[in-house]
Each structure stands twice: as structure tokens, then as C-alpha cells.
Amino acid sequence: MRPGEALRVVLRSGSGRLGIGLLAVLVFVSLLVPFFYPLDFGLRFWNNPIAWADNPKAAPPAWTNLVGDQAPRHRVFDAESPSQTVETGPATTRLYSFTFDHDSETPPTFLSVSVGEVSFYDRPPVISMSLARPDGLTATILQEVVRGQRPDETPPVSRFADEPRRIFLSGDTNALTAATDFLLQEFGLRLSEAEIQGNLEAALFGTPTSSDAPEFEPLTGEYTATIRVITYDSRDAVESVRFVAAGGVFGLMGTDTQGRNLATGLMFGFPVALIIGISTSVAATILGTFFGILSGFSGGRTDTIIQRVSDVMTNIPLLPILIFLIFVLGQKLWLVMTILVIFGWPGLTIILRSMVLQVRSGQLVEATQALGASRWRIMFRHVFFQMAPFIVAQMIFFTPAAILAEAGLSFLGLGDPSLPTWGQILEQGFRTGAIFIGYWWWILPPGILIVITAMTFVLLALAMEPVLNPRLRETAA
């Protein structure tokens, strides 16, 4: 059967159409990834906690707000230039104002301020931050002086060039003290250090209901966070300013307990899964086909050796050996794939050999031999092409096995840390106890994606059946 004809048979069945549709989606997403992700995404971003500091931790997806309680949205404000500049004598005050509508009954999960590279000549700049509330009150919660010039430095002095200065207000002692002062001044509420701890957001985004306990009624409305940077020389510069009012929900897929955006990790898993599945199955099939045809055609000692080796190899339980080898040799993805190929080919070799033996004794081969065709020509022109659809079907069938083997290995904690995969995301969720706390958005999507990807190839293999077995083709049509 020619390839075009085979494709038509596959497309005629429902599972074939669904399989090809799913495969198209998987390939499309996988092709998008190299455009949006750096190649060292795993090490530089995914497994680097600093990259995810400003995300809420263990937040469900944003669309969960459509049902149930209204969790605050996640808000990140970035500014490269001030919204207002005030000059008083030699000092310049840069004002970065961010206004947002806080409409949730729950306060933000944390607040943070980051300042990018700052360079100064004379005196070090002063950074401060205040929050204007809907009830007209303004709380100043941050006041910090950039570290001054050291004796060995010459102006312009540069600070926070490698990494922005990030102040995590919710855990900052100065911010907590400032908030205590604010509550005492405006509401007469005296709180101890322990009482304000963990209640900073509730205090800033609410009104006290008691005169001696940290109890607050939520205050919704328009808030304005203003960050001031005062510089004392006209050549001083501030690169960027960021303010984060962390939400209770995040993005399309939520975050894990480290604040990692699960959508990015899951998206990166697409090409990784496809590469694992397709390249191992292609390599194993090529090896299996080569040895199968060789074994069936040559006979004699070559045949015996290949058959003995295959027999032993297919009898080795794959997963325990895979676990052992990866544990000893190191957690490398290419190693996993190599081992899967080494243990993947013998099954196909055994089947192909028996098929070759059948074909070889047939009349077609005898006739071509009589016509003077060479051994190699018979082997590839007549034997190989007769078995080609079967080989392709086997290749498709092996693909999900490879994907699932990698996922299982990752689930045991033996994933390659430089490349995040779905199995690894699941493993981290499982290890953190996400199923027992109910972080379903962390556990369900990676598993569903693994199953869908494996299912795609299973559907394609299913649709290949009529190609292989003409009897089924008649009944299907």
C-alpha cells in the first residue's frame, strides 16, 4: 500500500482523525516554544527560585474566580520612567504611582517593591513607598537609603545592577513597624510585633474592627501605591521600579508552592515530551528493523546471535533497570532516551524476523530471485516495503511507551533537572503533598497532558490497524 493510500485509510476512521488533530496541536505548541523560551530555561528560570519570587505561592488559576469566592487578582506594576518628577532645590523626587482597584474581600497575599539599577554621584538616593487608601488615609510603609559610596568606588556609583533590590514588604521589619505606627496614629490600635506579623496586608487593605486585636474589615476601592526615589544630583539615574500586590489566583494554570507559573512549565513540556517519544521510537524502530531483516535474511550464526540477544533483552524488566542505570549514571535526559532505545529494539526484531522468514519463502521473492535481483534489492525493495506499514505502526505504538517511561522515571524523582517535564512537575506536586492539600491545579494538568499525548499516538496506532489488516478495512468501510 502506498503512503497516500494508507493516510486515506487512517483518515477515514474517527480515531485517526482525532489522533492526527491532536498531533497537529501538539506539534504546533511544540514549535512555538523555541520562539518564546531560552534553551537553558530549566536551569536559568524554572529551577531558579529568584525568577519566581514575585508570583503568589500555590495560587489556583485566575479563572477559578468565575466560581466561588473572589480572590484578589495578581497585580504587577512596572515602570521605567516616573509618572511625575518634582524638583526641590538640588533634590529631585521621582514619583512612580500605580493605581488599582482592589475589589476583593481578601487582601493581597503579599506586597513587594523592587528597584532596578540605581546610579548616583553625590549622595545616595532615598527610596520610600506609601499607599493611599480609598478612605483617604495614606500609609507610609517603606523608607530606605541606598548604600552610600565606599572608599574604593568612584562616581557614578552603581547599585543593584546584577539583580534588582527587592523588598518583600510582608516580611520586612521596617515595613511592619511602619504599619504598626500607621494603625496607632490613625485608628488608635496598638499592636505588638507578633500581632502585625502576617497581618500587614489585612491591616493596609482594611479597617480595624477591634481596639486591641488584629481584626480588620476589608476595605475595597481604589488604592494608589506611590514609590518615591529622591536623588541629589541631576546625573543620577533609576533604571526601573516594580510594585507587586500579589493575588490569590494566578494566570491560566496557577502556581506551585515556589510561585512558579505552571503554565510556562507545562508549555515547555510539550516539545520535551514529543522529542522523547518520537526520537526514541524512531531510533528503536530503525535498529529493530535493521536487525530483524538482517536476522531473518542471513540465517546461520548471525541469526542465532541476534535472536539470543533479543530474547535476553526482552526478558529484562525495563523500569527497574532504567531506575538503576539513571541513578548510578546520572539524571540526564539523553541517557534515559539511549537506554529506552537499547531496550526497545529487540521486541520488533523478533517479530520482523518471523515475518521475513515467511516472506522469504514466498513466491514473490522466488520470482524476483529468478529475475536476477540482488540480495540487497530483494531485502529492501520487496521485503522491507511489504512490511513498512507494520513497522510504522509499531513505531507509533512504541512512542507512548517511551513518553510514559520518562514520566514514570521523573515521578520517582529521577528527572533531568535541566529540562522540566510534565512528570517532574507532577513529582514535585506529589512530594509537596499537593494531593492531600487539594492543589488540584498542580496535579491534574501535567497528568492530563501526559495522558493526552500518549493517547494521541495510541489513537494513531489504532487507526493504522485497517492498513495492516485488509480484513478489517472491508468491515470498517
Add this chain to the structure above:
Amino acid sequence: MALAYTLGLRALSLVGVVLVVLVLVVVTLGATGFSDRMLTAIVSEEMRGQRQALAETIRDPERLEETLRERRIDLEEFYGLDDPWYTRLPAMVGRVLTLDLGSARNLRSFDGSSRVTDIVLERVPYSMMLVTTSLVITAIIGLWLGAKLATRVGTRSDRLTSYLAAASNALPAWWAGILLILVLSFQLRIFPSGGLYSSPPPEGELLRFMDLLWHAALPVLTLVLVSVGAWTYVVRTMLLNTAQEFHVTAARARGLPEGQVMRRHILRVAAPPIATNIILALTGSIGGAILTETVFNWPGMGRLYFDAITTADEAVIVALTFMFTLMYVAARFVLEILYVVLDPRVRYTAQ
């Protein structure tokens, strides 16, 4: 005679498998320096014991150190640490075979022993319990349902089963287990999420046994769920292929009752290929059990594997790799016997 010959040949091949795995494990351990580390750990541990014993008799600290140094050299010689790794391959194979791998680094057996042999062997019954129970249940359902479907090919239930069988190829056991925990344990709170017994375990033999069954329900259900579809499909397809043969038509033409045709002329003939497929399915079920035990915190060898990886306990991992291979090979041999019993052709061709 022929039977013994055939079985002997299969046994030889399976012994070969065990040996290949052993050599693979030992060479990997030797070439990567793992075995050096393992043996050094064994020596250090014996030295600790000796130091305590010798400190009682030898008072002079300098002489004590001198004696200990000599003992250490003796021990290193005994374990072959002064020779390159490939010279102690046979000894290492022997150690793995007898699970004589010294002590685990952090893992302990239930009664606190740190010997690898104790830790691994006490887990075997729990793993066997899980695998065999689910295998028996799957086999019963698969044979019954497969035979039923073979008589109604093309119906909606038949097509549904084919699709479910295909789908189960894409459903890893551990993921199915996680789903079951989320729904039946976390949401509905019908079953416990893991472990062997409730804490505290109930009083009385019967209640304890019931408690064990209650805890085993979800892992067994998981293993059955992911393999029963494929089983049913294999049984159905094999029966169907046989049912299209002429001798079945002939049997029907003779007016034999349908039940008898199914039992004697279809099931009996289709048994060997079904057995072959069962052998092939075994790989999946052992791998599935490793991960399922991990998910359900079932204290079998699979969960031990997970814990050993987490704590990087090398000796336990080596022992488990060997034990899993051994279990797998043993199970395959049992099925080989079954196969030979089922298929007369195997007996005759061997002559």
C-alpha cells in the same frame, strides 16, 4: 522428556537473563566507582565495631591506632579494595546474588535493622500481595468479559471496550492512582489515601485484616483499572481469530451447543496466544506496581525504591534492582510452564 528439554531450555535462557542483569549492574557499579564507595562504607562500619571491641582490651591509644590500621588494611584486602574493580567482579556478583550488600545508609527495616537483606526481604510479601491480587482479579474479569465480547463483535459495548483498551495503554498506573486518591479519598473520603493500616490499627485479627483490605482496595483497583482493558481486548481478539477458523465452523455445523464450541473449540485453541500476551503484559504490571506503591505509600519494594532514591541509598537500590529482575524472571518461568502445558505444539517441535 521433550517437556523437560523445552522447559530446561527456557530456564537456561532465563538464568541467562538474571546473569546479564547481574553483570550489567556490577559492571556499572564498578566502572562508575560506586562499588568502591559501597565497600569502603562496609569496611568503615566494621572498623567502628572493631574499635569499640578493641578499646576494651588495648589501653594504649597509640597501639590501638596501630592495630586498627592493620585491621583496616586486612579488611580492605579481604574485600579487594586494593585491586582494580574488575578483579572483584565475581565476588560482587556473589554479593548481589545473596543480597549481602552491607547496611543501608538511612533506611531501616520495620524492627530497626539496617541490613540490606532484612530491609528488602521483609517488603517482598507486600509487593507480591498487591501484584498477585490485582493479576488474579484482572485475569478473571478479562477472560470473562473478553469471551462475552467475542460473541458480539461490532456491537456498541465491543467498540467501547476496544477504545477503553487502547486508552489504558496511555494511562499510567500512578496517574490513575493519583486520580483515585483525589476523588475517592480526598473528596469523598471513602478510602484511605495510603499506608497499610489505620493509625492506630484496630484491635482483633479480623478487624485488622478488614483494615488491611480497606487500605489495599485503592492500589488494587488502580492496577486492575489500568490493565483490565488491554486484557479484555487481547482475549476478545484472540478468541475472535480462532472463531473464524474452519474447525469452529465445522463444530457448529455438527450442531454442537454454543457453550461447548466456545469452551472446547475456541478457548482451548486460543489459550497459548493469550498466555503469550499475558507474559508480555507482565513487564507493565511490575513497573506499574513500583509506581503505584509509591503513590499509595504501600510498604512494598516499589515504595522502598522511591525512598532509596530519595535518600540516595545505593546498596538498597542495587538489591531492589536485582530482586525485581528475579521476581520478574520467576513469574515468566511460571508462565512458560503454563504455556508448554497449554500448547501441545511446543512439546512436539522440541523433539
